[in-house]
Amino acid sequence: MRRTKHIFVTGGVVSSLGKGLTSASIGLLLERRGLSVRMQKFDPYINVDPGTMSPYQHGEVYVLDDGSETDLDLGHYERFTNSPLTRDSNWTTGQIYQQVIRKERQGVFLGQTVQVIPHITNEIKAAIAKLAGEDVDVVITEIGGTVGDIESQPFLEAIRQFALDVGKENCLYIHLTLIPYLRAADELKTKPTQHSVGQLRQIGIQPDILICRTEKALGSEERAKIALFCNVPIEAVIEERDKEFSIYEVPLSLMERGLDELIVRRLGLRTPKPQMDDWLELLQKIRNPKYEVSIAVVGKYAEHRDAYKSIYEALDHGGIANHTQVHIQRIQTQVVEREGAERVLTGFDGILVPGGFGERGIEGKIQAIRFAREKRVPFFGICLGMQCAVIEFARHVLGWKEANSTEFNKETPYPVICLMDEQWNITDKGGTMRLGAKPALLVPGTRSAECYQTDVVWERHRHRYEVNPQFEEVLAGAGLQVAATSPDRKLIEIVEIPSHPWFVGVQFHPEFKSKPTAPHPLFVGFVRAALARRQAVSGKGPVSAESLAASH
Ligand code: GLN
Numbered sequence: 149m150r151r152t153k154h155i156f157v158t159g160g161v162v163s164s165l166g167k168g169l170t171s172a173s174i175g176l177l178l179e180r181r182g183l184s185v186r187m188q189k190f191d192p193y194i195n196v197d198p199g200t201m202s203p204y205q206h207g208e209v210y211v212l213d214d215g216s217e218t219d220l221d222l223g224h225y226e227r228f229t230n231s232p233l234t235r236d237s238n239w240t241t242g243q244i245y246q247q248v249i250r251k252e253r254q255g256v257f258l259g260q261t262v263q264v265i266p267h268i269t270n271e272i273k274a275a276i277a278k279l280a281g282e283d284v285d286v287v288i289t290e291i292g293g294t295v296g297d298i299e300s301q302p303f304l305e306a307i308r309q310f311a312l313d314v315g316k317e318n319c320l321y322i323h324l325t326l327i328p329y330l331r332a333a334d335e336l337k338t339k340p341t342q343h344s345v346g347q348l349r350q351i352g353i354q355p356d357i358l359i360c361r362t363e364k365a366l367g368s369e370e371r372a373k374i375a376l377f378c379n380v381p382i383e384a385v386i387e388e389r390d391k392e393f394s395i396y397e398v399p400l401s402l403m404e405r406g407l408d409e410l411i412v413r414r415l416g417l418r419t420p421k422p423q424m425d426d427w428l429e430l431l432q433k434i435r436n437p438k439y440e441v442s443i444a445v446v447g448k449y450a451e452h453r454d455a456y457k458s459i460y461e462a463l464d465h466g467g468i469a470n471h472t473q474v475h476i477q478r479i480q481t482q483v484v485e486r487e488g489a490e491r492v493l494t495g496f497d498g499i500l501v502p503g504g505f506g507e508r509g510i511e512g513k514i515q516a517i518r519f520a521r522e523k524r525v526p527f528f529g530i531c532l533g534m535q536c537a538v539i540e541f542a543r544h545v546l547g548w549k550e551a552n553s554t555e556f557n558k559e560t561p562y563p564v565i566c567l568m569d570e571q572w573n574i575t576d577k578g579g580t581m582r583l584g585a586k587p588a589l590l591v592p593g594t595r596s597a598e599c600y601q602t603d604v605v606w607e608r609h610r611h612r613y614e615v616n617p618q619f620e621e622v623l624a625g626a627g628l629q630v631a632a633t634s635p636d637r638k639l640i641e642i643v644e645i646p647s648h649p650w651f652v653g654v655q656f657h658p659e660f661k662s663k664p665t666a667p668h669p670l671f672v673g674f675v676r677a678a679l680a681r682r683q684a685v686s687g688k689g690p691v692s693a694e695s696l697a698a699s700h
Pocket of ligand 1: 502504
């Protein structure tokens with residue numbers, strides 16, 4: 149019988165070290181060795197999921213096919229690996245406690261005192277064990293937060309116990325840490341790492357491998373020092389430098405430092421060397437773009453680097469497919485409101501308005517969309533961005549000045565965006581939107597159908613409001629066409645302006661289904677349109693898809 153191996157990834161010294169990216173890279177390298185991998189993340193905060201958290205606090209909420217609202221690191225997992233992700237792939241302290249408390253109310257614990265150890269830790273261990281199985285070689289479990297945080301303790305205790313349950317030889321502990329560079333001393337400092345590993349060892353976890361994030365190369369002297377003080381062999385001190393070009397370089401650089409080899413050896417897995425040809429080709433393309441475009445992403449949370457994470461990644465993927473480097477400019481809606489769309493947006497080759505909630509920033513989005521529509525700049529509207537495109541069209545083409553979404557004005561005489569039946573009477577905020585993968589039927593002959601090259605697509609949703617079908621005919625009559633609907637034709641999933649070079653609004657989130665090796669067709673189409681515009685404006689004439697293909 150195949151025994152599933154477990155890798156636990158913890159982090160120390162500071163947060164935001166790129167644990168998610170590193171875990172995803174490990175997953176990728178193991179998959180490329182022919183192993184079947186499952187990925188999961190534990191988040192020590194008490195919210196049940198990030199769905200109700202502000203993007204300022206949490207960054208993007210990443211939605212899975214099954215409708216779970218998860219941490220953005222799961223986006224890295226999906227972009228790098230083929231591990232199927234479900235509700236079982238992301239657990240928070242809130243969810244763990246919710247389960248335990250539910251059981252307590254059901255009387256499952258038969259009169260025992262319910263405690264962190266063993267009840268909470270058992271629940272955590274069950275969540276880890278759930279991913280193991282006959283067809284799984286390796287489960288990678290990332291522990292969010294930083295060693296030393298009070299709220300991380302039960303998770304660390306659980307992963308320590310886990311090795312006792314399944315055997316030490318089946319578990320591997322990887323600790324990601326920071327080696328800061330002190331300019332005044334012109335030195336890399338290993339002390340914070342020593343302390344962080346010291347704390348792990350106090351809990352009873354001796355890390356097997358240290359991955360050291362650093363801006364300068366780690367010398368053999370520093371590696372030896374870290375190895376000695378942290379009680380690991382020197383070959384297990386792996387350097388991970390900041391990447392110059394792209395996050396997609398991380399797996400290769402870890403491979404070059406021997407990480408995957410070390411992991412399989414330690415876990416006793418016999419596998420061939422990783423098959424990385426397509427990945428190398430991908431990096432080749434990333435490093436040598438033939439063209440460039442600049443895209444404005446106009447959003448309420450644009451100043452936050454991670455608020456639209458998957459959108460930025462998907463734009464990059466669309467660029468890679470077109471041999472194009474995409475320069476993304478994050479623009480806050482308030483800036484458009486203050487300075488005017490013309491001033492802020494002139495010169496961009498494409499404008500993207502992402503999703504969002506609440507009224508703030510709406511007018512800036514509408515101005516940006518009006519600018520894109522009137523100046524014929526390629527436009528991509530996603531979720532709220534699409535809803536704003538419909539409002540903009542109703543206001544400025546149909547002349548319905550008060551057109552709005554009932555999310556922002558319940559009394560509008562033109563509720564072009566409104567709640568559909570199933571969203572009435574819902575009062576709970578968490579997990580109650582229209583969530584997860586749903587099918588959509590594409591209208592043949594539309595730009596979207598041309599991009600997708602198929603009739604039915606499954607895309608992920610996260611919204612309450614919808615385009616009001618009552619207005620479909622009038623909008624279409626004025627030039628805003630429906631390009632996809634739900635299979636029962638009740639919900640409008642894509643709108644387009646056929647007379648515009650590229651104006652597409654989607655009710656769903658295509659960015660969650662884009663991978664560097666499988667770029668999303670709509671992002672490919674959008675970047676291609678932006679490139680065509682740039683070349684037309686610079687007088688070189690538009691580049692056709694065929695000429696792009698022919699030149700490579
Ligand atoms: N606020 C809008 C709704 O709930 C859009 C949501 C989104 O952009 N994800 O429908």
